[in-house]
Amino acid sequence: xxxxxxxxxxxxxxxxxxxxxxxxxxxxxxxxxxxxxxxxxxxxxxxxxxxxxxxxxxxxxxxxxxxxxxxxxxxxxxxxxxxxxxxxxxxxxxxxxxxxxxxxxxxxxxxxxxxxxxxxxxxxxxxxxxxxxxxxxxxxxxxxxxxxxxxxxxxxxxxxxxxxxxxxxxxxxxxxxxxxxxxxxxxxxxxxxxxxxxxxxxxxxxxxxxxxxxxxxxxxxxxxxxxxxxxxxxxxxxxxxxxxxxxxxxxxxxxxxxxxxxxxxxxxxxxxxxxxxxxxxxxxxxxxxxxxxxxxxxxxxxxxxxxxxxxxxxxxxxxxxxxxxxx
Amino acid sequence: xxxxxxxxxxxxxxxxxxxxxxxxxxxxxxxxxxxxxxxxxxxxxxxxxxxxxxxxxxxxxxxxxxxxxxxxxxxxxxxxxxxxxxxxxxxxxxxxxxxxxxxxxxxxxxxxxxxxxxxxxxxxxxxxxxxxxxxxxxxxxxxxxxxxxxxxxxxxxxxxxxxxxxxxxxxxxxxxxxxxxxxxxxxxxxxxxxxxxxxxxxxxxxxxxxxxxxxxxxxxxxxxxxxxxxxxxxxxxxxxxxxxxxxxxxxxxxxxxxxxxxxxxxxxxxxxxxxxxxxxxxx
Numbered sequence: 007x008x009x010x011x012x013x014x015x016x017x018x019x020x021x022x023x024x025x026x027x028x029x030x031x032x033x034x035x036x037x038x039x040x041x042x043x044x045x046x047x048x049x050x051x052x053x054x055x056x057x058x059x060x061x062x063x064x065x066x067x068x069x070x071x072x073x074x075x076x077x078x079x080x081x082x083x084x085x086x087x088x089x090x091x092x093x094x095x096x097x098x099x100x101x102x103x104x105x106x107x108x109x110x111x112x113x114x115x116x117x118x119x120x121x122x123x124x125x126x127x128x129x130x131x132x133x134x135x136x137x138x139x140x141x142x143x144x145x146x147x148x149x150x151x152x153x154x155x156x157x158x159x160x161x162x163x164x165x166x167x168x169x170x171x172x173x174x175x176x177x178x179x180x181x182x183x184x185x186x187x188x189x190x191x192x193x194x195x196x197x198x199x200x201x202x203x204x205x206x207x208x209x210x211x212x213x214x215x216x217x218x219x220x221x222x223x224x225x226x227x228x229x230x231x232x233x234x235x236x237x238x239x240x241x242x243x244x245x246x247x248x249x250x251x252x253x254x255x256x257x258x259x260x261x262x263x264x265x266x267x268x269x270x271x272x273x274x275x276x277x278x279x280x281x282x283x284x285x286x287x288x289x290x291x292x293x294x295x296x297x298x299x300x301x302x303x304x305x306x307x308x309x310x311x312x313x314x315x316x317x318x319x320x321x322x323x324x325x326x327x328x329x330x331x332x333x
Numbered sequence: 334x335x336x337x338x339x340x341x342x343x344x345x346x347x348x349x350x351x352x353x354x355x356x357x358x359x360x361x362x363x364x365x366x367x368x369x370x371x372x373x374x375x376x377x378x379x380x381x382x383x384x385x386x387x388x389x390x391x392x393x394x395x396x397x398x399x400x401x402x403x404x405x406x407x408x409x410x411x412x413x414x415x416x417x418x419x420x421x422x423x424x425x426x427x428x429x430x431x432x433x434x435x436x437x438x439x440x441x442x443x444x445x446x447x448x449x450x451x452x453x454x455x456x457x458x459x460x461x462x463x464x465x466x467x468x469x470x471x472x473x474x475x476x477x478x479x480x481x482x483x484x485x486x487x488x489x490x491x492x493x494x495x496x497x498x499x500x501x502x503x504x505x506x507x508x509x510x511x512x513x514x515x516x517x518x519x520x521x522x523x524x525x526x527x528x529x530x531x532x533x534x535x536x537x538x539x540x541x542x543x544x545x546x547x548x549x550x551x552x553x554x555x556x557x558x559x560x561x562x563x564x565x566x567x568x569x570x571x572x573x574x575x576x577x578x579x580x581x582x583x584x585x586x587x588x589x590x591x592x593x594x595x596x597x598x599x600x601x602x603x604x605x606x607x608x609x610x611x612x613x614x615x616x
Contacts, residue, residue, distance in 0.1 A: 046409075057612045066412040066526070066533055074522045078559070081519045085566035116555065119592070120526075123548055124534040126599035130544070131537020136613075138605035186515030192522065241612055 011284045013176035018275060021165050022268040025198075028161035030260030032072060032202035035154035037251045038147060038244050039063030039121055041071065042203040044210050049128070051231030052137035058234035059140055059243050061147040062128040065120045072162075072199030073192050074120075075113040075155060079163045080191030083109030087187075102167055110160045117155045118148050147244060154248075162198055166190035198263060206259030209233075209247045213254070222330030269308050277301025354543060359397055363482055366394035370489040371446055374496060378440035381497050381564060381576045382583050388493045389553040389587075395486035395528040396549040400542070401479040403532060411536065414483070415529025419521055422487025425452030429492055430504045442502045449488045456484030487524065494520045497560050497580075500571050510567055519559065527552045544598045551591040557584025 035041075040048040041063045048060045065071040083105045090101035122144070129139045166187050173181030183190065208214065215233045216225065237246050278284050281297025324330070373379060373387035395418055403411045429448025436444045460480035462468045492502065498516060499506045511517050531548035535541075561580030570576035600606040 049408075055614075057614075059612055064533055064536065066415075066529055067409070070412055070416065070522070070525060070529075073518075074526060077518045077522045081516065081559070081563065084515065085562060088566060119555070120530065120534075123530070123551070123592075123595060126596055126603075127531075127534035127544070127548060128537060130599040130603040131535050131540045133537075133539040133602065133604045136604050138607050138610070139600060139603050140607060140609055142609040186513065188515035188518045190515075192515075192518035235612060 008284075010177045011279065014172070014181070014284065015275060017168055017172055017175055018271045019268075021168055021271065022264050024161040024165050024168075025267040026260040026264030028158050028165070028260070029198050029202055029263035030256040031154045031157040031161075032068070032198050033206045033259035034248050034252055034256045035151060035158060036063075036068055036202055037207070037209060037255070038154055038248045039151045040244060041065065042068040043207050044247075047210060047215075047230050048234055050227070051234040052132050052135040054228050054231045055135070056231035056235055057135075057137050058231070059143050059241055060234050061121075061143055061151070061244055062125050063121050063151065064124045064128050065117075067199070068203035069196045069199035071117075071120070072158065072202070073195035075117050075159045076162045076166070076191035076195030076198075077188050078116055079106070079109040079113035079159045080166055080188040081109070082112050083163055083167070084187040098171075106163050106167060107160065110156060110163055113159045114152045114156045117159075118152045121148060121151055143243065150245065150248065158198065162194045163187075163191060166194055201263045201266070202259055205262045206251070206255040208255035208258075209251055214250070220331050221327045269305075273304040273308060274301045276304055359401065362397055363394055366390040367485060367489070370394075370486075370493065371449065374445060374449075374489060374492050374502075375441055375443050377442055377496050377501050378571070380572055381560070381570060381580050384493055384497045385553075385557050385560070385580060385583065388490060388497070388556070389550060391486050391489045391493060392524070392527040392553050392556075393546060393549050395483065395490060395524075396531050396546065397542075398479050398482040398486055399528050400532045400545065401475060402473075402483065405473050408536065411533040412525075412529045415525045415533075418483035418487040418528050419491070419524045420487070421452050421456060421484040422489075422491040422524060423517070423521060425449060425484060425488030426491035426495060428452075429488065430495070430502060430507055433502045433504060440501065445492055445502055448492070449485050452484035452488045453481045456480040456482070483528075487528070490524050490527075491520060494524070494556075494560065498563060498567060498569065500569050506569075510569055514567070516563055516567075519563065523552075523556045523559065527556060539602075541602070544595065544602065547591050547595040547598060551588055551595055554584045554586075554588030554591060557581070557587065560584075 037044060039061050045062065045064055048058065048062050049064070051058050051060070083102075086105035086108060087098075087101050090105055091098050094100045125144060126139060129137055168175065169183045169190055170185065170187050171182060173179045185193075210233065215230070216223070219225065234242065236242055275284075277300035278297045280300040281295075283297045370387045370391040373384055395415075399411065399414050399418065402414050407414070425448040426445075427448070428451055429445035432444045432447050433442045434444070457477055457480065460477035463471050463480070464473060464476045495507045495511050496502055498520075499510045511520070527549060530552060531545045532540075534548060535545045557580050561577045561584060564570050564577035564580060565574055568574075
């Protein structure tokens with residue numbers, strides 16, 4: 007197998023690994039600041055009389071806010087790369103090593119600014135429910151939020167950088183991604199936020215909030231706020247939640263995103279390989295159709311395998327833990 | 334005989350320096366921002382800071398429209414309204430740019446306003462469809478007007494940002510400098526956030542319009558700083574590097590002043606600001 011093809015597959019695996027780390031930290035960041043799904047409980051808690059010491063990070067939905075951090079990081083990194091790359095001809099990676107962390111740092115600062123305005127604004131908007139602003143909660147959560155967001159944004163910006171230069175890195179510049187770095191950051195940011203928002207909020211699921219309920223049963227909305235109040239020992243803050251979720255919820259979210267990236271890239275790469283598209287990209291002819299057909303067939307096979315696996319798994323779970331209460 | 338009232342009503346001490354009352358009312362805000370924004374969009378030869386002032390006004394207007402649309406009780410849907418407005422904006426801006434060459438006089442591009450007007454009309458129509466008895470019948474008060482203003486404010490904001498970045502509204506220049514470089518993603522997402530974040534962040538029964546607007550101005554300051562960096566990187570401004578540097582300096586000043594003002598307003602107006610403390614139980 008030619009070295010270019012091997013390198014392409016190797017970079018694909020690097021991207022999948024970075025995606026795993028990115029989404030793990032994304033999920034933990036949303037638990038740390040209660041964005042998207044967990045935010046409903048935090049927002050509701052004060053309104054039903056459950057004053058809490060939680061951080062109300064209502065920047066916006068997770069997909070949008072992650073897109074914002076990644077676009078900011080991507081734009082600043084791209085602007086710096088334009089300045090730095092001519093200084094080190096032949097060794098462009100040196101420019102990237104400097105530019106990407108600076109861009110990500112700027113994005114992290116913007117994240118912390120937006121987090122502050124969101125927390126203060128939401129608490130001020132709940133004056134009549136007697137929820138105070140605890141300054142130690144505000145300051146104490148900002149740095150962990152920023153640290154988790156830094157990891158997410160760094161990984162996503164690295165993915166965008168690798169993708170936009172994947173051809174150059176593996177020896178065939180014709181395979182570079184046609185999109186610019188900020189645009190790739192935007193797309194990846196939306197994706198990582200969407201998956202982090204939909205997967206892995208174990209704290210607000212069966213693992214903690216519905217622990218004492220029969221399998222599949224809900225709770226009255228009035229009691230939902232209780233989860234924000236007391237921990238196993240003392241008053242609960244979100245630093246406890248991040249620790250709790252880091253054991254299962256975060257990694258499982260990362261695995262979801264990593265697997266999506268792995269399967270998606272793997273099937274298109276294998277399709278290109280089988281269609282005769284690699285290592286040299288020919289002019290668009292009938293072989294292009296063949297590459298697409300192979301890729302789509304492989305994708306359908308993967309989807310079918312996942313569906314069967316899910317079916318078997320859910321059947322096993324229902325048998326083991328009893329039927330859903332509502333059904 | 335003097336009768337003392339049973340309950341002495343405590344007067345809330347008025348807090349100075351926290352209100353931000355320009356202009357005081359929603360209709361006036363729309364008119365002022367719309368007219369000033371449209372004039373600044375046409376004159377593309379102006380320095381970036383003046384275009385930035387227009388951008389600030391237009392984004393305030395957009396935030397007001399988001400607030401108007403969502404105020405009836407929309408909770409998690411607030412961000413989507415902001416994205417809707419910016420989506421209108423990108424489509425309208427492309428439309429305006431496509432016809433920009435017609436009737437051009439030097440650096441004046443009056444034809445781009447076609448995009449603004451068309452997007453206002455589309456917003457109005459979608460508002461009518463959403464609210465109309467025969468169609469979806471959501472019956473949200475004043476939705477038609479708010480949707481129309483969303484479309485117009487979004488389009489003006491994207492056009493102003495394109496004009497700041499490229500120094501003109503020539504279609505080829507905008508495509509080369511804004512679309513192909515990927516900067517359109519930056520414009521899109523920060524327009525969204527300037528419009529949706531203030532109301533989303535201040536949401537709650539005790540939300541106050543002046544406080545929400547302070548947040549909108551603060552985000553506009555951040556956008557100025559980012560646009561300044563992008564301008565320096567692109568190097569397209571007719572005024573040279575000074576244009577970008579002035580954007581960054583004014584942006585930082587605006588951000589610092591209004592961020593302080595917003596946080597101070599929140600801390601003064603919330604139930605209580607304490608260093609630390611235990612949670613209390615309210616029955």
